[in-house]
Amino acid sequence: MLQKLNKPLIISGVSILAGFYLCIFIKKNTNLSLNSEVSIEINPLEILTTLITVSLAIYVTRTLGKQNDLEKTEKISLSQYLTDFKDLANEKIYNILKEKKFDSPSTNSDLKVLRKKASTIINLGQEFNYFQKNEPLGIDLNNKVRDIWELLTDCPDQLDGRTNKTVKEGIDRIRLEQINKVETSLIDLEKIVFSLTMLVNKK
8 A cells, every 4th residue: 555655645745845945946036025015915925835735735635535546446346356256156166065976077167267266366466465475365265275176076976765775874974074074164265255355454
């Protein structure tokens, strides 16, 4: 944020110094005065100083106002991207969990989309200086998507009723454990998204 304010602050400082030296120059090199018979004395130098000050105030206010509006838009957009990612992850993964077979081309495609979206959001945050380079939370987010992907592809398929009861119960137990791990990882993913959102809003 400080970097974004540098330009208007530098311009303002230079303008104020220019106005100051201009006033000194006018005062030393000109004889601006009014007739002593005028009852209300007006110092032209004071008028000029006031005009410069007001002009600078208007300029700085407008410039900083636009800058603040831009930063607000950036924050809202990035926060919304994170929320959309969290919602998309929940939707896609819970839809996968409804299937009998998790390791499928459809699952791989959905998880690739989630990894790409996560990487894109982190890169945007770094580009606009909301996240540091190699942001630890960004790395955690990508790793969490990868972990969920591995859990899903390592999960056995659901068996039908014609399978041996003992075998089916064993497979169902393993499958349930994997599903629980996936759901826990989704909770962890939501925590990471929340932390990233707070990081954006602190800037």
